[in-house]
Amino acid sequence: MPKYKLVCFDVDGTLIDNVRFSWQVFHDYFQTDKHRREDAKNNFLKGKISYLQWAEHDINMWREKGAKKQDFLKALESLSLMDGAMETLQELKKNGLKLAIISGSLNVLLEKFIPDYNDIFDDVFLSKIYFDKEGNIEKIEATEYDMKKKAKALKLIxxxxxxxxxxxxxxxxxxxxxxxxxxxxxxxxxxxxxxxVKKAADVVIEKKDLREVLGYILK
Ligand SMILES: [Mg+2]
Structure with missing residues (x-):
């Protein structure tokens, strides 16, 4: 029996390369108002609004810009799937481990880079934007399990x-x-x-290839 039963992944910078915050990628692309964004962020940090309200505020800024699904996909052109990501997921699954995503990122990234992510992962915690047939934002479902609450999502699973x-x-x-x-x-x-972050971790992997994690998880 493997020692570990569940492997959870972050998205921005972990499963997906060339990105630290996907939200920032979209703000840059849609050229949203920096001051309004900062105000919302500060209101969240001061505890005046919830994470959910903050996320909805920012997504609404994209909606105001008339952002369509194809624009979101275009904004992601400089990003890529992390080296070794698919091989790593397949190997973990083959060994019977459960897989999860616990991320503050957006479903649009996964739809572009791991289209069958809902089949691969047993649990997915991330923010979701739904589009209508014309590609307009129809509905948003923001996760609250970002920041410190990522730990809460792990405990839930x-x-x-x-x-x-x-x-x-x-x-x-x-x-x-x-x-x-x-x-x-x-x-x-x-x-x-x-x-x-390195100090908080048990293992630090320097080589940028996700397959490097397999030796620690499956040993
Ligand atoms: Mg990250």
């Missing part, structure tokens, strides 16, 4: 699946991953430039 936290793996790259890296049985910092 573990409890439901009756898996111990020490049997869970999390792989991530940035400051919003610190808490979840600490509570997972195996925390892997990948493609990571932040010392604080």
């Amino acid at each position: 573990a409890k439901r699946e009756k898996i111990k936290l020490k049997e869970c793996v999390f792989i991530g790259d940035y400051l919003n991953d610190i808490k979840i890296l600490k509570i997972a049985g195996l925390g892997i910092a990948f493609n990571c430039k932040e010392d604080k």
